[in-house]
Amino acid sequence: MAVQQLTGEELSERVGAAVPDSVVASDDGILFVEPAKIADVAGFMKSDSRLDFNFLNSISAVDYINHFEVVYHLTSMNKHHTAIVKTRLDGRDELTLPSVYHLWRGADFQEREIWDLMGISFSGHPNLKRIMLWEGFDGHPLRKDYL
Amino acid sequence: MPIQTEPMTVNIGPQHPSTHGVFRLRVTFDGEDILEVEPIFGYLHRGTEKLAEERNYTQIVTLTDRLDYVSSMINNQAYCLAVEELIGVEVPQRAKYLRTLTAELQRVASHLMGIGFFLQDLGTLGTPLMYAFRLRERILDLFEMLCGARITVSYMRPGGVFFDAPDDFWPALEQFLKDFDTEYKELEQLILENEIVMVRTRGVSLLPLELAINNSVSGPSLRASGSDWDWRKMAPYDAYDRMEFDIPTATGGDNYDRFWVRIQEIHQSIRMVRQCIQQIEPGPIRADVPLVLRPEPGAEAYGRVEASKGELAFYLVSDGGISPYRCKVRSPSLMNLTTIEHLLVGWKLADMIVTLGSLDINLGEVDR
Amino acid sequence: MNCVLGPDNILHDTLLFRVIYEGVGNVLPCGLSYVVAGLAIMMLLVNGVLLGAGLFSWVERRLIGRFHNRIGPNRWGPFGSLQPLADLVKLLFKEDLTPRGADRIVFAIVPVAMLAPVVLMMAVVPFAKDTALANLNVGVLYILAVTSITSIAIFMAGWSSDNRYAMWGASRGVAILISYEVPVVMSLLGVVLVAGSMSLDDVVSAQTVPFLLVQPLAFFVFFAGTSAELNRTPFDLAEAESEIIAGYHIEYSGVKFALIQAAEFGAVLTSSAVMVTLFLSGWSGPVSNYLGWAWFLMKIGVLAFIFSWIRATFPRLRIDQLLAFAWKFLLPLSIINLFATALEVYFLRDGSGALDTTDLWIMAGINFGVAFGCLLIFGTLIKEKVRPAGPVTGATLSPGEAD
Numbered sequence: 001m002a003v004q005q006l007t008g009e010e011l012s013e014r015v016g017a018a019v020p021d022s023v024v025a026s027d028d029g030i031l032f033v034e035p036a037k038i039a040d041v042a043g044f045m046k047s048d049s050r051l052d053f054n055f056l057n058s059i060s061a062v063d064y065i066n067h068f069e070v071v072y073h074l075t076s077m078n079k080h081h082t083a084i085v086k087t088r089l090d091g092r093d094e095l096t097l098p099s100v101y102h103l104w105r106g107a108d109f110q111e112r113e114i115w116d117l118m119g120i121s122f123s124g125h126p127n128l129k130r131i132m133l134w135e136g137f138d139g140h141p142l143r144k145d146y147l
Numbered sequence: 148m149p150i151q152t153e154p155m156t157v158n159i160g161p162q163h164p165s166t167h168g169v170f171r172l173r174v175t176f177d178g179e180d181i182l183e184v185e186p187i188f189g190y191l192h193r194g195t196e197k198l199a200e201e202r203n204y205t206q207i208v209t210l211t212d213r214l215d216y217v218s219s220m221i222n223n224q225a226y227c228l229a230v231e232e233l234i235g236v237e238v239p240q241r242a243k244y245l246r247t248l249t250a251e252l253q254r255v256a257s258h259l260m261g262i263g264f265f266l267q268d269l270g271t272l273g274t275p276l277m278y279a280f281r282l283r284e285r286i287l288d289l290f291e292m293l294c295g296a297r298i299t300v301s302y303m304r305p306g307g308v309f310f311d312a313p314d315d316f317w318p319a320l321e322q323f324l325k326d327f328d329t330e331y332k333e334l335e336q337l338i339l340e341n342e343i344v345m346v347r348t349r350g351v352s353l354l355p356l357e358l359a360i361n362n363s364v365s366g367p368s369l370r371a372s373g374s375d376w377d378w379r380k381m382a383p384y385d386a387y388d389r390m391e392f393d394i395p396t397a398t399g400g401d402n403y404d405r406f407w408v409r410i411q412e413i414h415q416s417i418r419m420v421r422q423c424i425q426q427i428e429p430g431p432i433r434a435d436v437p438l439v440l441r442p443e444p445g446a447e448a449y450g451r452v453e454a455s456k457g458e459l460a461f462y463l464v465s466d467g468g469i470s471p472y473r474c475k476v477r478s479p480s481l482m483n484l485t486t487i488e489h490l491l492v493g494w495k496l497a498d499m500i501v502t503l504g505s506l507d508i509n510l511g512e513v514d515r
Numbered sequence: 516m517n518c519v520l521g522p523d524n525i526l527h528d529t530l531l532f533r534v535i536y537e538g539v540g541n542v543l544p545c546g547l548s549y550v551v552a553g554l555a556i557m558m559l560l561v562n563g564v565l566l567g568a569g570l571f572s573w574v575e576r577r578l579i580g581r582f583h584n585r586i587g588p589n590r591w592g593p594f595g596s597l598q599p600l601a602d603l604v605k606l607l608f609k610e611d612l613t614p615r616g617a618d619r620i621v622f623a624i625v626p627v628a629m630l631a632p633v634v635l636m637m638a639v640v641p642f643a644k645d646t647a648l649a650n651l652n653v654g655v656l657y658i659l660a661v662t663s664i665t666s667i668a669i670f671m672a673g674w675s676s677d678n679r680y681a682m683w684g685a686s687r688g689v690a691i692l693i694s695y696e697v698p699v700v701m702s703l704l705g706v707v708l709v710a711g712s713m714s715l716d717d718v719v720s721a722q723t724v725p726f727l728l729v730q731p732l733a734f735f736v737f738f739a740g741t742s743a744e745l746n747r748t749p750f751d752l753a754e755a756e757s758e759i760i761a762g763y764h765i766e767y768s769g770v771k772f773a774l775i776q777a778a779e780f781g782a783v784l785t786s787s788a789v790m791v792t793l794f795l796s797g798w799s800g801p802v803s804n805y806l807g808w809a810w811f812l813m814k815i816g817v818l819a820f821i822f823s824w825i826r827a828t829f830p831r832l833r834i835d836q837l838l839a840f841a842w843k844f845l846l847p848l849s850i851i852n853l854f855a856t857a858l859e860v861y862f863l864r865d866g867s868g869a870l871d872t873t874d875l876w877i878m879a880g881i882n883f884g885v886a887f888g889c890l891l892i893f894g895t896l897i898k899e900k901v902r903p904a905g906p907v908t909g910a911t912l913s914p915g916e917a918d
Contacts (some may be wrong), residue, residue, distance in 0.1 A: 003382045057458065057460065057477070059365070060462050060473070062464055063473070073477075105361045105362045108485065109481055109482070109485055110481075130375060132188075133189060133192070134189070136190055141194065141197060
């Protein structure tokens with residue numbers, strides 16, 4: 001009954017087969033994916049009957065000075081397994097990712113928060129406004145170079 | 148002759164007696180019917196995640212208290228689990244039981260507050276609220292005996308708990324459990340079968356299961372819509388694998404079901420408290436962990452618990468230093484709020500307040 | 516010079532009135548001393564109502580405190596009984612704000628407009644045998660007319676405040692008041708039929724059996740309707756604190772707010788007084804020639820306690836449920852009551868049109884049966900269809916079993 005975490009290798013096989021040119025690397029716990037393909041990969045992981053990831057736990061963004069990483073934690077309530085998917089965005093300016101709003105509505109506020117505090121915009125999000133801070137605020141506070 | 152009317156846009160909040168914190172809803176009304184809803188928050192944003200990057204791992208425990216300030220034990224527990232996963236340390240048995248005990252007591256206190264204010268929003272002018280708070284005061288007194296603070300407890304540390312329970316804690320806990328049954332039954336009798344409560348809350352603001360899962364709703368709100376997903380059973384942590392408890396679920400997903408699920412969860416939590424008292428044994432209360440931790444560079448951990456409002460998780464990334472490189476809080480109230488538009492549009496002003504109460508959000512968590 | 520009261524004067528010839536009238540009549544002309552005597556008794560009544568409002572506010576706070584398992588006011592005076600005085604002093608010293616966009620004249624008139632009906636109602640209520648200020652032979656009609664001024668006052672408050680929350684509260688308040696006037700009027704017609712007269716003195720003397728027993732449906736409808744008119748829980752939608760903060764009196768502060776609160780609490784007492792007169796046989800009881808006023812005050816106390824008790828217990832209804840309650844439940848009940856009472860009076864009255872005690876008991880029996888039947892039938896008819904409970908896993912009680 002306990003929940004297992006799927007290893008990166010298992011995921012990379014299936015995802016690599018379904019969505020070509022998307023998998024960058026995989027290790028023990030994590031699957032790394034091309035940024036432009038993240039929405040397709042997520043769509044596959046949600047709709048595939050053996051993966052069936054219907055619950056998005058969280059989307060986080062980490063600032064690694066030279067690049068940013070966006071981490072997706074997913075859970076399948078029917079199949080009792082979890083997965084971690086990461087993408088890596090190089091540079092610091094004009095970062096965009098395709099949004100997964102159309103797959104999981106739970107991404108709504110999380111993607112807005114990442115835009116607000118980290119400066120990564122999500123294309124395809126219907127309402128990408130600042131959420132914690134007010135419109136007109138200058139800068140993205142959670143970045144390492146802010147204060 | 149048709150009368151010409153105009154929809155009216157009103158701000159509910161941020162200063163309002165019933166928005167459960169500084170929360171603002173910009174609502175467009177046609178008379179009393181809700182046409183559009185736009186939630187605006189961020190009034191309580193204190194930059195917890197940024198502050199966490201400046202403090203060492205032990206100091207962050209005090210920051211986590213203040214996230215969901217009515218259930219701080221559970222916030223501590225989630226954070227300490229994440230840190231223990233990061234550094235790979237095993238918590239001693241007694242500490243696990245103490246953590247489970249205090250987390251369940253905290254869940255009772257948080258649900259009592261949620262129930263009390265839900266009924267207050269219905270207009271009872273305080274009688275069920277006072278009954279619920281009578282019990283909650285006893286729990287807060289127990290916490291004070293345990294760690295000196297009532298609300299922002301900072302009781303747990305990475306590796307265990309901070310202080311062992313003093314000798315007079317256990318008799319006081321037994322006394323509380325003995326009085327709990329009669330006093331809680333009074334509250335249930337007053338309000339659980341009240342005709343007006345039923346008529347106001349049954350069938351109002353329905354949340355179907357697929358929509359709830361898609362919106363990342365978790366906790367009692369999800370269980371009221373029909374799922375029996377509970378992280379205490381699905382990925383047991385601390386002493387939960389040795390606890391016997393049921394998971395109350397309901398199928399309607401309306402306001403009454405969310406309220407009912409919380410009432411039943413209190414029963415289950417008290418059951419677990421009794422089991423903890425029986426099973427706990429003397430021993431160390433904290434693993435041998437240095438006060439200033441330095442995890443492996445590049446390590447990361449996602450520690451999740453079933454908090455009183457849903458899935459609370461900490462995503463920690465370490466760079467080898469004394470503070471985390473990134474500390475991200477996955478807060479249940481923020482996720483539960485994504486359904487607010489679906490829950491409110493089409494209902495009335497009176498229902499809006501009650502629905503917010505039944506979702507039981509806490510702005511400390513939403514805004515961090 | 517001795518002034519003599521004419522046979523058709525409107526004010527009651529009580530001992531106090533006569534003493535003042537004749538006393539002042541020695542100094543001033545008779546017409547003027549009539550006015551002075553009337554004003555003196557009126558001052559007594561007005562002060563009584565306002566003091567009673569203050570006292571009732573203390574009583575209610577202590578009662579609700581005890582219902583909540585806490586103490587209530589206990590700082591000022593023995594058992595906190597000087598708390599209303601402290602509140603009054605505080606409110607007097609507060610800044611009396613008028614919002615900038617508000618209609619100043621209407622805004623200022625509202626407290627007076629709310630207090631006026633409360634005090635005016637007391638003019639016809641008899642405290643003891645032949646002891647009321649005025650001896651109107653259309654007392655019931657007068658009371659009904661005066662209570663409808665409240666709805667205008669509430670609307671004036673909401674409209675002139677230039678505030679959306681106030682407008683909401685006012686709209687709700689007016690909708691509720693208008694809807695609940697109709698069943699209240701219909702229920703009182705039953706009482707008037709049985710008593711045979713609209714004068715409150717005659718109603719009291721006709722109650723050899725209290726009309727609570729003879730007209731149970733009318734009492735229930737009148738009680739519920741009055742709760743709604745007084746904006747008391749469970750009908751306090753117009754000033755719902757948890758939703759629209761304070762409703763129609765959100766912009767009032769200082770003395771104006773004090774007057775509005777006095778009007779609200781005073782209205783509870785005067786409505787209880789009217790209910791006691793019409794349904795609980797007013798001032799009569801043992802030794803009522805001397806202690807009529809004591810019985811009267813005691814009965815008012817019991818009814819006020821019941822109002823507070825209900826306020827502490829129930830949540831509030833939503834606006835559409837409230838209006839459904841008035842139009843679909845109370846109104847049919849009051850019409851059925853009127854119909855049944857009319858038939859009974861027609862068949863039971865004797866030659867001169869009066870009803871004696873046995874007739875009243877017979878009517879009581881029939882009306883109780885009618886009341887139970889109607890409450891059952893209409894109760895099930897307007898019960899909202901609640902969704903049946905679904906399957907529940909692993910819990911001790913399923914949501915549907917609570918029904």
